[in-house]
Amino acid sequence: MSTPFRLDGKKALVTGGASGIGEAISRVFASAGAAVTILDIDPERAAALASELPNASSAACDVTNEAQVQDVFAQLGTLDVLVNNAGVGLVGGIEETSLVDFQRLMRINVEGVFLVTRAAMPLLVTAHGAIVNIGSVAGVVGVKKRFAYCATKGAVVAMTRQLALDYPTQIRANCICPGTVDTPFVEAYLEKYHKHEKEKVRAELNARQPIGRLGKPVEIAHLALYLASEEAAFTTGSIVSIDGGWTAA
Numbered sequence: 001m002s003t004p005f006r007l008d009g010k011k012a013l014v015t016g017g018a019s020g021i022g023e024a025i026s027r028v029f030a031s032a033g034a035a036v037t038i039l040d041i042d043p044e045r046a047a048a049l050a051s052e053l054p055n056a057s058s059a060a061c062d063v064t065n066e067a068q069v070q071d072v073f074a075q076l077g078t079l080d081v082l083v084n085n086a087g088v089g090l091v092g093g094i095e096e097t098s099l100v101d102f103q104r105l106m107r108i109n110v111e112g113v114f115l116v117t118r119a120a121m122p123l124l125v126t127a128h129g130a131i132v133n134i135g136s137v138a139g140v141v142g143v144k145k146r147f148a149y150c151a152t153k154g155a156v157v158a159m160t161r162q163l164a165l166d167y168p169t170q171i172r173a174n175c176i177c178p179g180t181v182d183t184p185f186v187e188a189y190l191e192k193y194h195k196h197e198k199e200k201v202r203a204e205l206n207a208r209q210p211i212g213r214l215g216k217p218v219e220i221a222h223l224a225l226y227l228a229s230e231e232a233a234f235t236t237g238s239i240v241s242i243d244g245g246w247t248a249a
Helices: 020-031 043-052 066-076 099-127 147-166 184-193 195-208 217-228
Strands: 011-015 035-040 057-060 081-084 130-134 172-178 239-242
Touching: 011 020, 011 099, 020 035, 020 043, 020 081, 020 217, 035 043, 043 057, 066 099, 081 099, 081 217, 099 130, 099 147, 130 147, 130 217, 147 172, 147 239, 172 217, 184 195, 217 239
Parallel strands: 011 035, 011 081, 035 057, 081 130, 130 172, 172 239
Antiparallel strands: none
16 A cells, blocks of 8 residues: 555645744655745745755745745746645734734735735646645634734635635645644744743643643644645545634633
């Protein structure tokens, strides 16, 4: 029997692929045999990671810049798997959210997915490829003080389902919705909003998942690998939570 969950001979692109969940996906996909292109706004970090992985490359790209996105895909040639991972967060309810911050989150988390996916579609359709969007539990349930973030991740969920219906036999599109994952994203949140009480708030974040801990980036990456692989050939339009039981409560 062949080894399951392999991506040998496949070309994958991961946005925000140089840190956190994106870095874990880049590493796991490369280990599974994929030629990975690491797309990131931090070119040095992306290049350093690519140098560690077999058959990997990197490209500096701001996913909100249409010209930069088009340049990347004009040079890509082929693509089998797209992972839309790049994104940012924001703490605040609706009355605490400025228009500028709301627009920034929409631009990165929603327009970025739109621009990258639109540019990738001709290549993915040719390859009968797969899209894996990284959403959030905040896209399927309400989360206190995350008005803008919930709005953007709800859009990612909706876009995933719509793509699966428009391209039912040409591609597969699925969305992963993680709970809180132990990444630099979380560390930056603690540093910015809870510098004086990091350990207290970290314990609260752990307790928010019924399983009692934060997720690990590699756990999200292995789910992404499944959804990108041939073993998931019957899976499309799915919104898959990986949240330690958060949304089961």
